[in-house]
Amino acid sequence: MLNVAVIYGGKSKEREVSLRSGKGVANALKAKGCNVKEIDFTSMDFISSLQGVDLVYLALHGRFGEDGRIQGLLDILEIPYVGSGVLASALAMDKAKAKRIFDYVGIRVAKDLFVQIEDKERLNFDAIEEDFGFPLVVKPNQEGSTIGLSIVKNKSELKEAINHAFTFDKQILIEEFISGTEVTVAVLETASEIQALPIIEIIPNKNQYYDYESKYAPGGSDHIIPARINKETEGLLKKWAIEAHRQLGCETLSRVDFIIPSDGSLPVILEVNTLPGMTETSLYPDAAKAIGLSYEDIVYKLVEITLDKQK
Incomplete structure (x- = not known):
């Protein structure tokens, strides 16, 4: 019997979605006759529970799960896992x-402007309007599921959208809509x-x-x-x-x-x-x-x- 660990949950803003993905995957593998170990990844304590598993199914989304970090850990532990490796994930x-x-x-x-948090106060909103027009898109550089994303319809909404995106990441993208x-x-x-x-x-x-x-x-x-x-x-x-x-x-x-x-x-x-x-x-x-x-x-x-x- 195949021993599979399904890792889900995690610490990202997409935790709730990951829990649902993981439960679905675990039930599917059980239906296929696998011996399934379900792991809610909230700390490094889970490493000892990976002993004896043949493979890990990663049902994580967002940071710490989809960005290459846990992939690197599993590579070090020499445990195969479903999905892309460190570089592709990152x-x-x-x-x-x-x-x-x-x-x-x-x-x-899409045409974009990449902005780091230390450059936020130097942004020229008139230049952004001239380059992109409205509406435009503001979003964190490293989040998924449209978390932190705003569709900005005029210049008066731009500052709030930028501040909102920076609450999720230290790097953001301003893009043409x-x-x-x-x-x-x-x-x-x-x-x-x-x-x-x-x-x-x-x-x-x-x-x-x-x-x-x-x-x-x-x-x-x-x-x-x-x-x-x-x-x-x-x-x-x-x-x-x-x-x-x-x-x-x-x-x-x-x-x-x-x-x-x-x-x-x-x-x-x-x-x-x-x-x-x-x-x-x-x-x-x-x-x-x-x-x-x-x-x-x-x-x-x-x-x-x-x-x-x-x-």
Whole structure:
């Protein structure tokens, strides 16, 4: 019997989502006959409980779980784990650095201004308005699930949005706002190939934008599979998703988010998620379902892929 430790919870702002992902993963692996040890990662005390496990399934989201830190610890302990390694995890979490890589290889990114907290008081709001116009986006550089993100509609809202983003991170991004349709591409990597699963179109129901509530509240959004896009756009999105996965050095799985602009221009990459959510409303399991894999099937397949790579 396969011994799997599922690590979830953690200390990040996405703790509650991680708890839901972890419980779902643990139940799926139990249904597949695995011996599952559930670990709520709140301190380093969990290390001793990893003795005897064959593999770790990381169901963590955000800081300390998706940013390469726990991956480095597991590498030192020589315990295999589902998902990307240290460098890919850290790069994907750092939106500014990831965007520079995407831009370099020809994947379209949104225009942005990278700001560190020590430069906050020197910002020129008139110059920002001239460069970006309104609305614009302000967000922490290293947070997920739209935490700390604001859509700023005029200059009077800008200072508050910047201060809000800096409560979550010491680095923020000010970006152009691109109106359009948000889509996501789940990527699955085996030992022999990398494939993009059917593209999902996201329609928020709760709010105007695909924010935290839209992502995780029941009925918060509709997932349309396949997305209502033409074949040319579909091919480009899948190509770019696989390229983004490769360029960051991701492994086994990722989910790449894009927006398709309303003006008909090329899609814009938003971010790469190295540990996509696995809750009952999550996108990655929905994409897997579209190719005939149930929730339990895709969770176990990720474990099998990880073990195959170890061999």
